[in-house]
Amino acid sequence: MNGFEFQCGTKMIFGKDKELCVGEELKKYGASRVLLVYGGSSIKKNGLYDKVIHALKEAGLFFEELPGVVPNPRVSLVRKGVEICREKDIDFLLAVGGGSVIDTCKAMSFGVYYEGDVWDLISGKTRPGEKRIPVADILTLPAAGSEESDSCVISDETIPMKTGFGSPLMRPVFSIMNPELTFTLPPYQTACGCMDIMAHAMERYFTRTPNVEMTDRVTEGILATVIHNLPKALENPRDYDARAEIMLCGTWAQNDMTGCGRQQDWFNHGLEHQISGFYDIAHGAGLAISFPAWMEFLSDKQECIPKLAQMAVRVWKVEMNFENPRETAKEGIKRLRSLIKESGLPLTLSEAGIGTEKFEMIADLMTNKGTHTCGSFYPMNKGDILTLLQMMA
């Protein structure tokens, strides 16, 4: 186990009807002028919007609204939010939505105190300072884990480029998590969210750091719980307990508790960011295509087989083939593919309507034209990435 620092002070307020307390909770944290940030019409359709407005008014809080956050959230809206915060003297950001909405608020929260263009912070040109407007959220989509994480991902649609930044001060101060708010999620979004959660677990699981037993076991627990509850949530979208388990997993998979003391990989997220920079594909769908293919690619590498087999046995309940651990690893990957398929997610780029035309460019971007490698569990060079992309085709 490596040395590490870990701190996550986000207050998790979990359970039925908890969104009703949002006004009072904001006041406890000293809010007086709130910017309410959300996406499109879904929170208006399901009644959440009205509840939030009522709670803010009841608490006597001043508030402005900023709707319009889209998946792969855009820097243009972040810039707009920064202006509103300055003009209206906003002292608290309330995100109502999923990772895109929360990430938009996170970027804004530091952008307000930065004199230059907020893209400097997002792209890493400038490091974030110590000042930020606090962020809280009402979570409606278990997926990104942004409700407790210390980072955000924003796209500049004009370049195009999708990238992110982080700070220990970026974690939301509180997060309201009511599983009932996810009852109306369409099956495809539910499945994409679960794939994102599993990916966050696996990006940390696949490590070369030895002796990480406790964090491995928590990660295996997250994966097993998602695998068990995703089919239930798809079968019955109003299954409170399945939705609750998935919601809790989403947070714990990404608050970095399971990343403590280990090198993490993140090759698949890097690849997905490139792909979704060029194509309009849901983050979870991109990960559903890349992760099993990447694992398949690694199942031919002797040094990767033990961990792949461990996951197969402990998470996918494959019986260990002691004579041929590679077969065990491959059976685990097969079961992951089955879950993805049964959940209605794509397994190939062509299923997602994506061709081969950008493969060379993607591989170049990820390796700085073949001069670098990507990932740490198995450092992928340009040739590896091209092979993998063909496997994903």
Added chain:
Amino acid sequence: MNGFEFQCGTKMIFGKDKELCVGEELKKYGASRVLLVYGGSSIKKNGLYDKVIHALKEAGLFFEELPGVVPNPRVSLVRKGVEICREKDIDFLLAVGGGSVIDTCKAMSFGVYYEGDVWDLISGKTRPGEKRIPVADILTLPAAGSEESDSCVISDETIPMKTGFGSPLMRPVFSIMNPELTFTLPPYQTACGCMDIMAHAMERYFTRTPNVEMTDRVTEGILATVIHNLPKALENPRDYDARAEIMLCGTWAQNDMTGCGRQQDWFNHGLEHQISGFYDIAHGAGLAISFPAWMEFLSDKQECIPKLAQMAVRVWKVEMNFENPRETAKEGIKRLRSLIKESGLPLTLSEAGIGTEKFEMIADLMTNKGTHTCGSFYPMNKGDILTLLQMMA
């Protein structure tokens, strides 16, 4: 899963040599006048004391010292600490030790701002206020989990009575956890600590709340990790990785992450508090005697068998006996007893030199003379407790 709130903002600073940064870390948190609290001579023998003093001086911090904390820490020392804090205008408490030292600091931290006697807070006569002196620690004994927990346990040796109180503000602001500092722990203390960690996991695991899959799995992971690493640490006290796993488990077993969304039991801690009120027995040793006996007692109760069998299968790797789940449960208990025995801990009260003379009094105290029950997984009445005590004899 029940609704819940969870917040744990303690910063975990984990790894080799991390204690060397304690002065700088205290300054980051605004400390200027520190009270250094510790137990006896062990931190002087192993060099930790000198390192801490050096770090405090290097950082230019004023500090006073309060040694003399004993296991089952005493309110008399808490009172003395409160006086020192007031006289010397202390603004930060630094605990160097295990749960007893940290708990002493926690009680002091609220006592300073309470006008009456601190025992009012400890015994629950008065609720703690919103003001407290911040506490940080350098952990030397993985056991109580006080390094992230929101509660403390203090004894009044004159009554005698052992009780505790808590507050969301009671969690330490940071905790320095260097597994190397536990290399010199004697085998008996190592085993007692691990038993305490397992007990914290099990007090939450045994619940009647249905649908608590994710938290069950984390708890099972904690138990499996301790079971795997305790024999290694006993075999080779300088096994860094085994010590590191145990240290991490100790924190996660008691920061209440695994208690989220469920009713908890705590019968065994209640029983142990009574026993150690009358007899001089290490907390972990008391739990080693009571827990397997309690589980044995419950293995005759139809409604308790499924959870006992789940633990046996998932934690102790017992093969499920589908025809007779009770046998599965009993095999799990047998394996717990084997671990306890092999670790050098007692399995009966007589092994610990404790007779039967106080049984009636203990059962009376726990049930208010037979009018109440204790615990929630299986509410234990006075007769149950007497039966259990006979099983423990």
